[in-house]
Amino acid sequence: MRNKMTPVYILSGFLGSGKTTLLTRLLQHWKQEGLKPAVVMNEIGEVNIDSLAAGADVPTSELLSGCVCCTIRADFAAELGMLLQRDRPDVIVVEATGAANPMEILDGVAEASLYLNIELQQMITVVDTPHLLHLHREQRAKTYRLMQEQIRCANVLILNKTDRLSQDELSEVTEIVEKWNRSAAAFEAVRCHVDLEPMLSAVSRSEQSAAVPEGAVDDEIMNTPGRSFKGGAASHDTHAHVMSYTHHLQGPLDSRKFEAWIRELPRDIYRAKGILTFQDTASRYLFQYAFRETDYTRLPQEVELRDVLVFIGEQFDRTALKQQLQKLSEPT
Incomplete structure (x- = not known):
């Protein structure tokens, strides 16, 4: 058994947000760094077209006809174990279905880490900003709440498709997102074009972040105007939310x-x-x-x-x- 801990990143975001686009960029980045990435793809349907995006040279496991957070949780740990033993990757990305409950996915990876040499590196959530703005204005129940949870659980947020918003609309979206998760490092993007080095550094820095003292975060701070995501990562004392x-x-x-x-x-x-x-x-x-x-x-x-x-x-x-x-x- 290897003693080396393999980092695992969870890639979250609602259906159509751009997760697979970001995944493709991440895989290319790691390969250029001389690392061997692997992917676990989860899809509710019986066929996963997105698996083609990983490329033939990237070890990939597919979990179909169910969600990591409910019907195929036991299979998830088994697939991770098989991937580690068979392919010995340097890094693993779990691309969760857009309909998945983020807390249950975190719990599933944490449970697998009891038996496998993996280390959870927290969650990256891709946000479809025009879709979020539409849902926020209409307050549509289930989809809106799920997107909210995906944002709340993230350590890194990619505010994607910002080219489809006016400046006023973008300001409205960033205010919504910051109200839900003021701690995450956030990056504006078009087609998930972000500087990956600071994004990945923001994820790994969570190991060194200090906890916010009890009572230090109140509604006044959460809603302070003028805090901006422009120019890359937002400036915060800590970004470890969940x-x-x-x-x-x-x-x-x-x-x-x-x-x-x-x-x-x-x-x-x-x-x-x-x-x-x-x-x-x-x-x-x-x-x-x-x-x-x-x-x-x-x-x-x-x-x-x-x-x-x-x-x-x-x-x-x-x-x-x-x-x-x-x-x-x-x-x-």
Whole structure:
């Protein structure tokens, strides 16, 4: 088994927003850098025409007739594992169907990271700006809410098709987007033409971002006028809105200390899962945490998986979490 962690990027955005165009540009960029990219493409239908965009030289797995976040979740982890073992890529992009729930996709990748040497690099959402403006003005329920969630969960936003908007319309769209997710690094684009280096740097910088103190973001700040996306990435103190943290444990934990620590997790962390070994028992456990409820499932002795924990939430302090877990791992 390789110890190298393979970065995974999730590419999100509503149907027709330009995800596949951005994917093509990303793949070309990585190949020029001497890296070997791979793609997992998810489509609700039985045929995925977009898979042709990756090219014959890019390893590609297709998940058809269902969505990662519901009917084919188990297949998703299996496909990732097969891709890693068969093709040994340097980077993986998951292009999610435009109808997918972004939080469930994040959760699916986080779950796969328990068993595979992958590291989630957060979500890039492509926004069809004319479509968003139309939906916002009409307030159409399901599609509008889904697009809103795709924007809220992103660490990087590509505001695409801006050539189809007037300056006033573009200002209206940026105000909408910033109200939903003031933390994301955002880039205006036409046909997804963006400078990929700062875009990818914005994604990876999320590992170093500091959490926003509780109560520091209020409606007044969220709606402050004059904050602009022009000229590339918006300037923010942090852009980690919905975020994750993967921690590889160095040894067994004290079960009582761990349970006491879990009870005090900040409410900003609303999902966690992992593989755990405790000092006071010979068994290993699959650990699950959701909205302050915990569950432990005993694993068979023959299961050979590294001990790891994955956390998902909004603007929590990764550094503090890491330090606390390192302290929990210290021998008693």
